[in-house]
Amino acid sequence: MSEATQQSPDVMGRPPGPRAVTGNGRSLGSVLGQLARQREAAVFVIAVASFVGFWLANSAFVSTTTLAVTFNNTLPAIIIIALGEVLLLICGEIDLSVGWVVGFAPFFMHYLADYYHVPGPLAILCALLLGVVVGWVNGFLTVTVRLPSFITTLGTGFILQGTMLYTSHAEPASVPTSVAHYGSWLGGGNKYSWLIWAVVLTAIFHILLTRTRWGLHTVSVGGNLLGSQEAGIKVARIKYGNFMFTSVLGALVGLQTMYYINSIDPNSGSYIPMFNAVTAAVIGGTAMLGGAGTIIGALFGAILLANLSVGFSVEGISANLLYAINGVFILVAMVANVQLTRLRERGGR
Numbered sequence: 001m002s003e004a005t006q007q008s009p010d011v012m013g014r015p016p017g018p019r020a021v022t023g024n025g026r027s028l029g030s031v032l033g034q035l036a037r038q039r040e041a042a043v044f045v046i047a048v049a050s051f052v053g054f055w056l057a058n059s060a061f062v063s064t065t066t067l068a069v070t071f072n073n074t075l076p077a078i079i080i081i082a083l084g085e086v087l088l089l090i091c092g093e094i095d096l097s098v099g100w101v102v103g104f105a106p107f108f109m110h111y112l113a114d115y116y117h118v119p120g121p122l123a124i125l126c127a128l129l130l131g132v133v134v135g136w137v138n139g140f141l142t143v144t145v146r147l148p149s150f151i152t153t154l155g156t157g158f159i160l161q162g163t164m165l166y167t168s169h170a171e172p173a174s175v176p177t178s179v180a181h182y183g184s185w186l187g188g189g190n191k192y193s194w195l196i197w198a199v200v201l202t203a204i205f206h207i208l209l210t211r212t213r214w215g216l217h218t219v220s221v222g223g224n225l226l227g228s229q230e231a232g233i234k235v236a237r238i239k240y241g242n243f244m245f246t247s248v249l250g251a252l253v254g255l256q257t258m259y260y261i262n263s264i265d266p267n268s269g270s271y272i273p274m275f276n277a278v279t280a281a282v283i284g285g286t287a288m289l290g291g292a293g294t295i296i297g298a299l300f301g302a303i304l305l306a307n308l309s310v311g312f313s314v315e316g317i318s319a320n321l322l323y324a325i326n327g328v329f330i331l332v333a334m335v336a337n338v339q340l341t342r343l344r345e346r347g348g349r
Contacts, residue, residue, distance in 0.1 A: 040297040043284050047304040054311035061314050068192075070310045073260065076187070076198035077102075077253050078302040081277035082284075083205040084246025086298045089281055090209075091222040091242055092290030093142060093149040096274055097134065097157035101250035103269010104164045105130055106258040111167070113176035120178035124186070124255065131251030134160070135244030142243070143236045157271075164266055173264040183259035186252070194256055201249075206295040218242065222290030275326075280305055283329050304329070 054061040081098055088095055109127035112118040118126065134156060141152040187194035209215035220228045221238050229235055250273070257268050282288060283304060284297025305326070312322055 040285060040294055040300055043297055043300040043304060047300045047307065050304055050307040050311065054307060054314065057311075058314050061311055066310060066314060070306050071195050072192050073194075074309050075302055075306040076194040077257065077273060078276045078280050078305055079198040079299055080201055080249050080253050080256075081246070081273050082280040082298040082302055083201055083295060084242070084249045085274075085277045086281045086284075086286050086293045086295055087205070087209065087218055087242040088149075088246055089222075089278070089286045089288055090290060090293040091218045091239055092225070093239060093242070094153065094278065094288075095135075095138060095243060095246045096150065096153040096271070097138065097160060098153075098246050098250035098277070099271050099274035100157045100160035100164070100269045101131055101134055101247050102254040102257065102273050103266055104160045105251035105254035106264045106268075107164050107168055107173065107266070109179065109255065110173050110176055110264050113178050114173075120176070120182055123176070124179055124182060127255060128248055128251050131248035132244050133247075135247030136240065138247065139236075139240035139243040143239045157274075161269065164269060168266050170266055172266065175258060175262060175264060186259055187256040194260060197252075197256065202295060202299050209293075209295050214238070214241070219291060219293075222287075223292070276302075276305055279326050279330060 060066060081102075084098065085095060105127045108130050109123045112126055113120060113123040138149070138153050138156055141147045141156075142149045184193070187197050209218065217228070217233045217238050220231070220233055221235050225235065253273065254268065258264050261268075280301035281293065281298045282301070284294060284299070284301030286293030286298065308322060308325060312318075
């Protein structure tokens, strides 16, 4: 009998029963257990199941038109903003203002290009730098002034919204001619270019979180703030940087939305982009109390939300119910996070 299939008797001296064994000697149960401990496992299964379920319920869900709406309209914006929110949540903070950065950034570019005749590329760069400034302000008020990030970003979000609505008279604007032909660089080149941006940025931020010192320090700050400070980690720099990452990604989504709809719409800026991004992050396995999170999990969480949004539309179900469904998923995800954390701790011991 090979070592892979040998099993010792139990404590009562009884021979062991049959057990499935993998090729490298590990039991099937242990392999499944390891998979279950992965933060991304549950949301991946649910995302795939939701896609298959909507497909079986209505074949129109996988039509070319519907898939284009799912993967190049609903999904990319959620993914890109969620990347920043994951980093912030891991280090124990949150950004509620990013949804209004999405709306204000293209208007800021419009003012520069059309009223002050700033060259197109420079106007686009300034719109992205607006995200850097907003993120820095959020970091300053949260880290230096020591306001709760919930209050800080709620306040800056309202300031951005009020400024946008007042200066634009709550009316849409046309895309400036000086920047119109730069859309191919920001996601307006072809039908799936926005999705390509989302996938590439997901890979970059996954590497940033899992393979760099920045990611390690982000997790450390959220998991043990005092210990991180004593270890010499520059906590303020980590939090400032993650606030700026999030706001810049919001500004990028705002510009991409402008090119996608070929208009600058004040309604594109609201709490909804932020809400969807945070929901995707939490469903994907990021702990809202900090210290743990996953970029890939946020990707699967975004796919799940996109499936639900588009699937409800195809099935003719009221979109208002989607908020209740998202709330249920958040609660279930939080419970799953707690239980999986306990499972990993027992496995470590």
